[in-house]
Structure formats: structure tokens, C-alpha cells
Amino acid sequence: MKTVLKDYWLVWRMAFSSRARHASAIVFGLSALSAIVVPLLILLKENDLLLAAGMSLRMAVTGVVLGWMLYFVPGAVKLNTPAAARLVPRLRRRLIEVTVLVWALAVAMATLLSLNTKLPTALVLLGTGGWIAAFGLAQSGQKLGTWVQFAFTGSFVFHRHIPPVLFEGVQHGTGFAVALLLMLAFAAYALQAMFLNGGEHHYAAREAQVLQIERMSPTGQFRERRQNRFDASLYRWVLQRDSAARNSGRLLAHLLGARNHWVNRAVVLAAIVALAGVALLVMHAKAGPETRQLVKDIGWMFPLPLLLGAMFDTEKRNVRLKDTAAEQALVRLAPPLPAGAPAFNRKVAVMLLRTALLEWAMLAGAVLCVGVMTGASAASLFTQACLCCLTLPLVGATLRDHAHRSGLLGWRLLLGFALSLAVSAGVGMELNRFTGLPPAVGAALASIAIAAVLVARGFRRAETAPYAFPAGRLA
Amino acid sequence: MTTAIIQSAAISKHFGSASILSQLDWQIMPGQVIGLLGRNGAGKSTLLECLLGLRETDSGTVRIYGEDVSQLSDATRARIGYVPQKSDLFEWMTPRQMLDYFRALYPRWNGAKVDGLLERWGFDKLMQNKPISKLSGGEQQRLSIIRALAHDPELLVLDEPVSALDPVGRRDFLRELIDSVIERGTTVVFSTHILSDLERVALDLAFLKDGRIALQGRLDELLEGARRVVGPASLLDGKPLAGELRRQRAQDGTVSIITHGGAGLALLGKEAGVRVEPLSLEDLFIEVTQ
């Protein structure tokens, strides 16, 4: 018994270690903390010991199960390589056993804790079991897991639209037995799909799993997916054209890779605008006059979140630049690029700025197009344009000292953007008070000023920084 | 006296607290075919990158064709060909696209040579249109070499260019090097672990150890002069030999000395119990870099 427990602990630590170094500490620390603090607060407020104890248990188990779901399962899937599955079967057995034990624990806890609440116990059992199994499946890279998760969450949110007879049938007797069997079958399938046992299928699944797991890390989010044929041929055409033109600036832009080229972005945005147009036409034909008026009045606000895409663009570009360090070294040795660090950095900065502005302009253009299609008034369109300008500082944030700091800005970007928004709004209000200028215009002007300051600072840093992309460890 | 093509003086480079290169001087003369040898992690790649200006050195200067390496003119850069250690560069492009991309970047491009090499080194039409990420390691390396040779460089710097190639691939590469590179008097600097290739093609060697060039010279002279002297401690202790590199004491009391001076060993060899053995390049490598 002791060896088995030791095995479990070893396997748990192994799977955790493949993620963050302190993941173990974080998960256990946080769950311990919440298991103590929350019940204490409840005790203080309600003075109900049983409730507090129940809550403490809930917190502890939830913490452990969350840690298991987010950290253990991906790590365990990574550990189960084809070679390990075949040559070290005990490892695979232990991985499966820990997974099953924690799953069973979670389901049991959920069921027990829902015993004297309004939620029907059977549904809780089935729902938790199925949802966690689907989550595990999704975490290990299978898309089916995500779909089933959506299905479960959807049926929970929209349970009012599902005929209640379905819910009733599942809770008692044969209905329950069938549903239980189905859930167990699905969980077994999920387990088998997560921990394959060698064979051709395992190798193929493993590549997908590794890619999926990597995409869940901050830098991996921007890992290039395989392009579809149309995008690929479009990029091919652009590359051919730039190579024939021998324009070193545009050739430099190709270092950003195939997926990030603005040509593909243009196609995507055109598709979005077309879809929006179709949707609006349909709505126009079918909806009543109040809806139409509503769309006319505030419809222009809906495409605004598209502009947040500029944030992802900045991060994507940074990750891409970090990844192509070796390619950049080769391009630096090519004759047409300017000699000397300041001149080269300036060229890189100009290239990045141009790309960023182009992509921003396309986003803004798409937003305005949709606005025009909703039939908004000129004043609303003008406000929309001003609001678009609020995201210009994100464009300015593209320029950095790449030699010392490449990679993600992360939450700093978010914070900076929020700050810039706040400052612009404040300036807009003040200008409105003093000069009667509409606040949106004032805010837009402030944002433009902030962007200009960022760009100027970026260029100044480019002059003094060493070469933009020093060779990383190229091997 | 001809001036060196690459002149590096007192280069230093450290990563964090580890010093990779310390006060390294190195000259490379035009037309030299020189092999850079060193243990894994000794800093060969770093040295080559510093020589080309791809990495900043902490101190010291490097000049190529008389120009400081951080401000290389267009003309100079057009004469340099570089094969980095990482071979899967531009992996989202196909070989054709990648070669066209570089053709647009270089003023002089030998398209006939490129087509010939692609055909002889096994790149048929199908493979030319597959993304580079889908090629095997050996194919990627061969493509990398073709790209570096395509603009007829006068200075060729290669960082482990054949590490993933099978013997046939390596032989093809050597033949190409002999035919169209060395014949034209190109200066070649390459780092590799494959000593047999070096013996065939390199005329000079440089050993990188402890951040400096520990030993440098013509390959023939190094091999002819390198000797291992093994004998009892009573005879060899306290007697420094000319060109001595290393002295080691074995468990049974014998002393083993590596020298590359060559002279004065004839007499020593005649004494009883003393063996003077010649060294192969591999033995020399092991002894010098330990």
C-alpha cells in the first residue's frame, strides 16, 4: 500500500513539474488558504460550524481538483509518451489511477455536497462526471472534449429551453441507470483517449496534444497553425511579388512569418464585414421597426471590440520576432539592409510601425464599414472614428528595445492600455468642460498624442540600443 | 605581407557569470581553409557569431576586410556567406521561396550553380515545393549550405554544417567545397566535430579552449610535431620538454607528456622504458582540449 501511495505522490509531482516550477506550491497553498480563510469568515458571520466545515471541505477539494484539472492532466498526458506507455507500463497505470481517483473524488464530493441543496443530486452527479471528463479530454488536446464541455455548459445555462421531461427521466430509475452508464462510458473513452498505449494512433495524437498544450502557455498562444490553402497561396503571391521587387523593407517584414502577414488579415476582415452585411440584411427584412431603429441608434457600437484585436497583434508580433532570431541574423548579413545598429534598428522600427498601422487601419476600416451598414448617422460614425483612435497607443507600443526585452508584455500591455484609456477619457471630459468639444474628440486627440509620444520614444531608443535582434542561442 | 581578412583583437564575451571568450586574438588570412575545434559548449558558435558581428562582444574589436564588424558595408556583406548551426530557418517557406527571398537580397546570385546543386543533392521538384519544416534535418542542412554558396562568397563561415548529413552527403559537400570554393581561393572557416573531414580539406587548425585559441597551426605540422612521451617518473620528472602541452601522472607512477615541438625527442626515445608515440588528430584534439 505504501509503495502505491509513494508512486502516486511521485507521479503527481512529475506531472506538475512539467508546468510551472511552483505550481504545486500555488495549488496547495491557495486551496489550503481558502479552506481556512473562507470558513473562518463564514464562522464569524453566520456562526454555523457545520456550514463552515462543509465550506472548508468544499474549498479544499475544489482547490485540489482545479489543480488536478489545470496542471496534472496536461502534464500527465505529456508524460505518457509512446515509449513510456510501452516500456514503463507501471507509469501509465499510475497516471490513469491518479486521474480516475481524483475524478471519482470530485464527483463523490459534488454529489455529497449537493445532498441538502435544491439541485437534483442525480443531475449533479452526471453533470460533474461528464463535464470533468470532457475537460480532461480537452486539456489533452482533443477537440471533442471542448465540444462536450460546451454542450454541458450550454444545457446548464439554457436549461429552461430544454423540455423538463428529459431532466425528470434522467433522475430516476432506468433513465438514471442509462444516463449513468453513458457517462461512465464517456469517461472511460476520455481516459483511453488521454492515455493511449502506443501504436500509430498514439504518435499522431501525441503531436496534436503537444501542440495543444503548448498553445495554452502565454507565448504558445500565438503558435502558428497550419494555414488553409487560400491563405497560403495569398502569402505565396505576396512573397513572390516582394522578392521580385527586391524591396528590402518589405522583405524584412516577411520575418514576421506567413500567418501574420497583413494580407491574410485583410481577407479575414473582409469576410467579417461581408458576414455582418448579410446578417444586417436578414435582420432588416425580418425585424420590426423598433429593432431597426435600435440598430440604427446603437448598432455602430457593436463592432468596436474588434479593435481590441490590436492588443493581440502587438503580442503576436513580439513572440514572432523572438522566435525568428536566427532568421534575423541571416537577414542582417544581407547587403541591402543598412549597416550599423542605429540605422538597422530604425529600419526595423519603421517596418514594425508600418505593419502595425496598416493592421490598425484595416481594423478601424472594418468597424466603420459595419457602422455604415447599420445605417448610423454621420455623428455616430464620427464618434465611432474617434473611439477607434483610442486604440492607437497600442500601435505605438509595438516599438521596443528588442535587444534587451523581446517577448510578451502581458499584463503590462493591458495596464498601459487601461491607463491610456483613462487619461484620454479624463482629457476628453476636461476639454468638453472648457471648450465644449465633444468628449470623444478630446479623448481621440489625447490618444493620438500618447501614441505619438510612444512612437517618438521608441525611435529614440532604437537609435541608442544595440542591434535589434542579437543572435540568441542559435542551436 | 597580406593583411588578414578577419582580424579580432582581445574579444571577450560572457553570459551572466560564465566567461565564454576571454581576450581572444585571432587572425584569418585570405585563402585559408581553417578548422575551428573545441569541446561542446566551448564557445565555437559564439566565437563565429562574434566574428560576424551577430553578437555584441563585451570588449575587443573585430574587423572584416578592414571594416569594423558592427558597420559592415553592403559590398563586404555581399562577400560573406554564413551557414548557422540551426538549419531549419524560414521553415514556413518552401526551398524555392527561401532561395528567391535571398536572391532578392543579394546583388550577385549564381542561379545556375543553385539549380545544379539542388539537382545533384537530391532536391527534386516535389521537395522544392514542400515547406522547409517538413524536410528532414539532413535536407535542411544541405539547403542551408546551398543558400550560403549561392552568391559566390569570398569568405565562407560554417558552423557545424554537416552534423546531420550521412557520409555520402558529407562527401558531396567536401567535393563541392574543393571544386568551386577552394579552387576559387575562398577563405573558409568552419567548425565541426567530424575530424576526418577536417583532415581532408583543412590546411590550418585552431583549438578553442578556456575562451582562447589554445593551439593554432598548419594541420600537417601539428600532426608531424605532436608526440606523446610516456616513461617512468624518475626520468621525466622535472625535465620540461620543448613545446610541452600537458603533463599527466598515471597511477602506476609513469608520466605522460604531450608535446608539439617534435625536436629533441630522438634522444629521449632511445632511453629504456621511454616510449615516444605519434598522435592522430583525434588524440591531439582530446589532449589539447582537456
Add this chain to the structure above:
Amino acid sequence: MTNHAAHLFSISTGSAEPIYRQLVDQVKRLVAAGQMAPGDGLPSVREVAQALALNPMTVSKAYSLLEMEGVLARRRGMGMEVAARAGGGQSATERAELLRPTLERAAMEARQLELDSDTVLSLFIQILKEQA
């Protein structure tokens, strides 16, 4: 008056002898054995370098050394040929000199085994008789 092809030569890497010296010794042995007669043409530097995947300078160095020692002679504008003096006219003493390196190695081994000259010589004579 044959023109020899480059595949007559072979070299091995990884030995303690530099490659140019291996070539030099090979040519000398071929000439002494009569496989290369005086006046025979040798393959050009380029051909040998191509065939054996060697740096042409190495081959050129070997050829120059052989020329200096009189084994080879330079044909006007057409590469190297075996010198007239070398070959059949080589005296026994000159041929015996070629055996020196092997005998020196044997002598060193004999010394290590602490054998006296008479034992060694009688063994050698016995071996020669066996081979004849």
C-alpha cells in the same frame, strides 16, 4: 607510357601520418615496386583532389616534395611524370631505405620485449625463408 588514374592512390584519415606524407610514401612504393614506370604520367592535382576529396594544396605539396626528392619530374605544361632516374635503376640500398620505418618499429618493439639482436635477427631470417 601509361597515364595513371587518380584511383591508384588511397589515403586514410585518423592516422598519425599527415595525408601528404601518405601520398608521398605511396608514390615512392609504387615506383619502387615498378607499378609506375619512368615516363608514366601522373593524374593532375585537381583529379587526385577530386577523387580523394582532398584539398588540392595537400596534393600539390606531396607532388612538390616528390619532385624535390627526384622521384617525379614536371612535364612541360602537362603535369607530373615519373622521373627517369627513379624506377628500375634504383639500387638495393635505396630500396632498403624504404624498409627503414618498418624495421625501426620492429626494433623498438624488440627493445621493449628486451630481446637481444641475435635472437631478433635469426627470427627475421627464418620469416624471410618462410615467405620466399
